[in-house]
Amino acid sequence: MAALEEELTCSVCRDSFSQAHPLPCGHSFCPACIREAWIPQEERKGCFTCPQCQEEHGEVLCDCCPLQGEDGPSPMAVKTCLRCEVSLCADHLRPHLERPAFSSHLLVEPLGDLSQRRCPAHLEVFRYYCVDERVYVCGDCLLEGGHTLHKVKPLKKVEEDLKIILQNLLSKAEKKLKEGEKVLKEHENIDSVMADSLKQDNSQVERLDTDLQVQVKRLVLALKEITKKERQQIIERVQQDCVRVKDDMSQTVKIQHYLNLLLAETDPFLLIWAFQSDDTKLLADLNCPLFLPEPICMDRKHIIEDIESKYREFITATLRCLSELKKELCE
Ligand SMILES: [Zn+2]
Ligand SMILES: [Zn+2]
Ligand SMILES: [Zn+2]
Ligand SMILES: [Zn+2]
Ligand SMILES: [Zn+2]
Ligand SMILES: [Zn+2]
Known part of the structure; x- marks a missing residue:
């Protein structure tokens, strides 16, 4: 009961809300705060990070660089590979970007803690999404056959599908804005039109x-x-x-x-x-x-x-x- 209450309380404004929107990290936000967090702020350069995690974990270091190098502390990670389960600095990331063998590896913004991205039953990183049940699924979950009759897609594919939907919504928003501008333009000269008539x-x-x-x-x-x-x-x-x-x-x-x-x-x-x-x-x-x-x-x-x-x-x-x-x- 207490856990459910926690899930229904926004981590940012502490308001409670009717529908839970937990992020993969488990933190919940009300829809208004999610939108607010997504609006790019200069230092974040438009990349979304969970406000709660950022507070708790701070910066993520490269897993491939020595912990304490000759030039000081390890450089910061720029991406985390969910397949290799490592966070990489710009140098160590390069093979992922250049070699075809890595093309199927899903890269995300640096994550300090992968535990929330792992299937609790199989301890494997989630790489699929069951559209019917709206849950993340790991490779072992699929082998167990619990989703055989469900529509299951790789996360990358879900991302692509969602982006197509988002493009459509975006063009709807643009159309609406154009319409508004047209209406305003039509009524721009209302003073002189009325004076004439x-x-x-x-x-x-x-x-x-x-x-x-x-x-x-x-x-x-x-x-x-x-x-x-x-x-x-x-x-x-x-x-x-x-x-x-x-x-x-x-x-x-x-x-x-x-x-x-x-x-x-x-x-x-x-x-x-x-x-x-x-x-x-x-x-x-x-x-x-x-x-x-x-x-x-x-x-x-x-x-x-x-x-x-x-x-x-x-x-x-x-x-x-x-x-x-x-x-x-x-x-
Ligand atoms: Zn909120
Ligand atoms: Zn979080
Ligand atoms: Zn590195
Ligand atoms: Zn990888
Ligand atoms: Zn699993
Ligand atoms: Zn399923």
């Missing part, structure tokens, strides 16, 4: 102002025309009426004149003859009443119809202006 919208809205003013002027003019026309019609009618009254009056003036002549006549024979031959018509003309015009009244009902039709024209034209603006703004 604001200018365009404003000029269209201002044109609405002029258009509506034209419509208002047209309506006012039409309404003035209607009321003026109405009065004009009354004037014409009254003038016609007055002409008829004048006609009646001139007829009566003629009668008045004739009556005055008769009144001045001194010959009774002539007076009687003249009066009797014409009296019926004379009386009829005088009794016919004077033409009286209708009282002046403005036809408000008719004018309201005209005004309403002008209103409708105005509203239709105004709505057309507004919908044109709407169309232009949405384009």
Whole structure:
């Protein structure tokens, strides 16, 4: 129980975490600290070393150089060969790099303690990985047959496979970054783009102002025309009426004149003859009443119809202006 707890406690930040991530050396780190440790720091030159081991073991010396040479202490190892199970300085490493016989030897960063890389059952260094069980496997484990039905790969092959996967993930990350840059570039000029479109919208809205003013002027003019026309019609009618009254009056003036002549006549024979031959018509003309015009009244009902039709024209034209603006703004 205590061991499990230790395994679930990060060696760096001492946080506990739900999924164990033990390194081959047995130390566990939380995912955040693993990432942190991998980010290259100048003195480590980008090679990952377990932060805990580095603290515990310090530097690894070459196993092939004499422990205390003439030139001082043994040089530092630059690699550890997991096949030969030795750590080598640059000089002693050279055959591993140059001779084909060593090409299958797996070289790793210098390891002070190989015990964690050894199979606890066979004491042989792990050289394989069982993909199905996710465990490291040694050559003797394979001979025992426990993994016969499993997919087992040499560590080098697993490394190659993982690196292909990592390449894919890396190109995904690069694609994502490129996408982000593209999006940012697209929105770089947002200020001037918005200023341009604001200018365009404003000029269209201002044109609405002029258009509506034209419509208002047209309506006012039409309404003035209607009321003026109405009065004009009354004037014409009254003038016609007055002409008829004048006609009646001139007829009566003629009668008045004739009556005055008769009144001045001194010959009774002539007076009687003249009066009797014409009296019926004379009386009829005088009794016919004077033409009286209708009282002046403005036809408000008719004018309201005209005004309403002008209103409708105005509203239709105004709505057309507004919908044109709407169309232009949405384009
Ligand atoms: Zn941590
Ligand atoms: Zn460690
Ligand atoms: Zn050496
Ligand atoms: Zn070797
Ligand atoms: Zn084994
Ligand atoms: Zn297996």
